[in-house]
Amino acid sequence: xxxxxxxxxxxxxxxxxxxxxxxxxxxxxxxxxxxxxxxxxxxxxxxxxxxxxxxxxxxxxxxxxxxxxxxxxxxxxxxxxxxxxxxxxxxxxxxxxxxxxxxxxxxxxxxxxxxxxxxxxxxxxxxxxxxxxxxxxxxxxxxxxxxxxxxxxxxxxxxxxxxxxxxxxxxxxxxxxxxxxxxxxxxxxxxxxxxxxxxxxxxxxxxxxxxxxxxxxxxxxxxxxxxxxxxxxxxxxxxxxxxxxxxxxxxxxxxxxxxxxxxxxxxxxxxxxxxxxxxxxxxxxxxxxxxxxxxxxxxxxxxxxxxx
Amino acid sequence: xxxxxxxxxxxxxxxxxxxxxxxxxxxxxxxxxxxxxxxxxxxxxxxxxxxxxxxxxxxxxxxxxxxxxxxxxxxxxxxxxxxxxxxxxxxxxxxxxxxxxxxxxxxxxxxxxxxxxxxxxxxxxxxxxxxxxxxxxxxxxxxxxxxxxxxxxxxxxxxxxxxxxxxxxxxxxxxxxxxxxxxxxxxxxxxxxxxxxxxxxxxxxxxxxxxxxxxxxxxxxxxxxxxxxxxxxxxxxxxxxxxxxxxxxxxxxxxxxxxxxxxxxxxxxxxxxxxxxxxxxxxxxxxxxxxxxxxxxxxxxxxxxxxxxxxxxxxxxxxxxxxxxxxxxxxxxxxxx
Numbered sequence: 164x165x166x167x168x169x170x171x172x173x174x175x176x177x178x179x180x181x182x183x184x185x186x187x188x189x190x191x192x193x194x195x196x197x198x199x200x201x202x203x204x205x206x207x208x209x210x211x212x213x214x215x216x217x218x219x220x221x222x223x224x225x226x227x228x229x230x231x232x233x234x235x236x237x238x239x240x241x242x243x244x245x246x247x248x249x250x251x252x253x254x255x256x257x258x259x260x261x262x263x264x265x266x267x268x269x270x271x272x273x274x275x276x277x278x279x280x281x282x283x284x285x286x287x288x289x290x291x292x293x294x295x296x297x298x299x300x301x302x303x304x305x306x307x308x309x310x311x312x313x314x315x316x317x318x319x320x321x322x323x324x325x326x327x328x329x330x331x332x333x334x335x336x337x338x339x340x341x342x343x344x345x346x347x348x349x350x351x352x353x354x355x356x357x358x359x360x361x362x363x364x365x366x367x368x369x370x371x372x373x374x375x376x377x378x379x380x381x382x383x384x385x386x387x388x389x390x391x392x393x394x395x396x397x398x399x400x401x402x403x404x405x406x407x408x409x410x411x412x413x414x415x416x417x418x419x420x421x422x423x424x425x426x427x428x429x430x431x432x433x434x435x436x437x438x439x440x441x442x443x444x445x446x447x448x449x450x451x452x453x454x455x456x457x458x459x460x461x462x463x464x465x466x467x468x469x470x471x
Numbered sequence: 472x473x474x475x476x477x478x479x480x481x482x483x484x485x486x487x488x489x490x491x492x493x494x495x496x497x498x499x500x501x502x503x504x505x506x507x508x509x510x511x512x513x514x515x516x517x518x519x520x521x522x523x524x525x526x527x528x529x530x531x532x533x534x535x536x537x538x539x540x541x542x543x544x545x546x547x548x549x550x551x552x553x554x555x556x557x558x559x560x561x562x563x564x565x566x567x568x569x570x571x572x573x574x575x576x577x578x579x580x581x582x583x584x585x586x587x588x589x590x591x592x593x594x595x596x597x598x599x600x601x602x603x604x605x606x607x608x609x610x611x612x613x614x615x616x617x618x619x620x621x622x623x624x625x626x627x628x629x630x631x632x633x634x635x636x637x638x639x640x641x642x643x644x645x646x647x648x649x650x651x652x653x654x655x656x657x658x659x660x661x662x663x664x665x666x667x668x669x670x671x672x673x674x675x676x677x678x679x680x681x682x683x684x685x686x687x688x689x690x691x692x693x694x695x696x697x698x699x700x701x702x703x704x705x706x707x708x709x710x711x712x713x714x715x716x717x718x719x720x721x722x723x724x725x726x727x728x729x730x731x732x733x734x735x736x737x738x739x740x741x742x743x744x745x746x747x748x749x750x751x752x753x754x755x756x757x758x759x760x761x762x763x764x765x766x767x768x769x770x771x772x773x774x775x776x777x778x779x780x781x782x783x784x785x786x787x788x789x790x791x792x793x794x795x796x797x798x799x800x801x802x803x804x805x806x807x808x
Contacts, residue, residue: 242523263524421733448631
């Protein structure tokens with residue numbers, strides 16, 4: 164193929180800039196691993212912060228991150244999947260579904276700090292305080308808590324769940340729906356028995372991506388439940404069994420990084436802890452992201468093979 | 472909308488075709504009828520879940536503007552531009568500062584808006600360069616195998632928590648950059664913009680790639696047929712055809728840059744100045760909310776002012792998303808014709 168000098172320059176420029184982007188990712192990861200890997204010890208992973216957070220481990224933050232993302236996905240997944248099923252399987256091309264799609268798109272574009280404002284103004288001060296007033300519980304619900312932080316994050320990841328579930332449902336061949344209808348299945352039976360089982364890996368991908376996204380977000384939880392330092396785990400006893408207490412505050416990895424890097428008295432001294440925490444958080448989100456990408460690629464290949 | 476009544480109520484496109492197949496077979500006792508009530512209940516439930524997204528957007532709007540609008544009443548409107556103070560000689564002087572915690576609280580939004588754009592513009596420029604080049608490379612130049620390898624990389628970049636990028640900017644990149652450029656402030660708007668551009672490069676890359684892939688192959692074949700080289704074909708045919716999609720990618724990227732919080736909070740130095748110097752410390756709208764909301768009396772003047780900043784931010788990003796959406800819509804219509 165004829166290229167010419169200008170063409171060659173242009174093509175190399177595009178290629179070069181793309182590789183610079185990839186190199187940026189690699190150097191970010193390299194930096195974190197090099198600085199952080201020496202800090203990772205069993206005591207760091209399973210200990211609590213000591214001596215005014217200048218020593219010790221980050222277990223409460225890891226535990227808090229797991230708790231809040233679980234709580235978040237428990238709220239976002241049923242809601243998002245149901246909404247996506249409605250959009251793909253039930254709604255036609257009318258005005259209603261178009262409004263819903265526009266709302267989902269907009270929700271995805273709302274800045275994360277605005278979710279933080281909303282979480283404080285709506286969940287804590289409106290919903291929480293009103294629950295307190297009705298139930299006469301003093302100031303139990305109307306204050307920052309894991310429940311509200313998780314609810315705020317759930318709204319943030321809702322578009323991710325909806326869009327990826329939609330994609331998964333669309334991937335199921337129409338002929339399978341036709342076959343099910345031809346056998347006399349009702350619309351819900353078609354969804355339940357023919358569509359959902361095949362869309363399951365795709366929905367799982369969305370769920371994993373949401374968890375990864377939620378685990379990395381800091382701005383929405385700044386005012387809705389994060390604690391600088393909590394000497395206890397957010398647990399409570401229920402019938403003698405320890406369970407997560409959704410009304411307690413919690414420590415969280417990304418918030419821990421932020422607070423250690425900016426608010427501590429001597430950020431230089433605790434730099435190793437900051438890098439260690441960063442490495443743990445990045446590892447967590449990367450493992451989740453990789454899992455999602457692999458699940459999705461498999462899913463796409465399988466569906467591709469199923470198509471005529 | 473006609474829904475809920477018939478068995479086939481507005482299902483996927485294929486279902487409509489099956490409806491005609493099923494009707495004669497059902498004959499006397501239609502099997503769907505018995506489950507009619509349950510089916511309707513399920514559909515109602517699913518539809519309600521769909522409308523939750525609409526309700527949430529409405530709630531965000533209401534709860535943001537409810538407090539934000541109150542600020543317009545409790546604080547004199549002119550204060551959002553500048554506050555008049557008397558200097559030591561007794562002369563009145565207008566100061567444009569954001570200083571809510573002081574003897575005379577100052578609520579000028581100008582330094583915050585200025586700060587936000589001073590980060591978002593350079594970030595969009597940098598990310599635009601890398602993102603559009605990346606999109607062109609992935610869509611037009613790279614082999615399938617290279618693309619399949621590189622795409623997950625770029626997606627992973629999007630998966631890095633923003634607080635991590637903010638932290639690295641604060642901990643290492645800041646000093647490196649200061650050493651290289653000799654800037655006065657270690658933490659400045661440009662450092663923030665670099666960090667933010669890392670977050671929006673993947674967005675712009677994948678949207679550019681999508682836009683280019685939507686261009687029909689006939690155009691490429693025709694360009695080659697006229698003797699164009701690959702670069703000429705890209706520069707004169709596919710990129711112009713996809714230009715609205717690329718523009719939408721840049722607008723969306725800029726919207727994301729305006730809304731980015733943790734990176735700018737950690738990397739820009741947070742000094743509320745009105746300046747056009749990208750190497751100066753700035754304070755963005757997002758960082759202001761993040762830094763101040765935690766320590767403010769609920770329902771007070773400053774609390775309302777912060778919600779007003781939030782409302783402004785929401786309106787800005789909402790508008791940009793809307794414009795991008797409209798531009799994309801236009802491109803889709805044009806390319807399908």
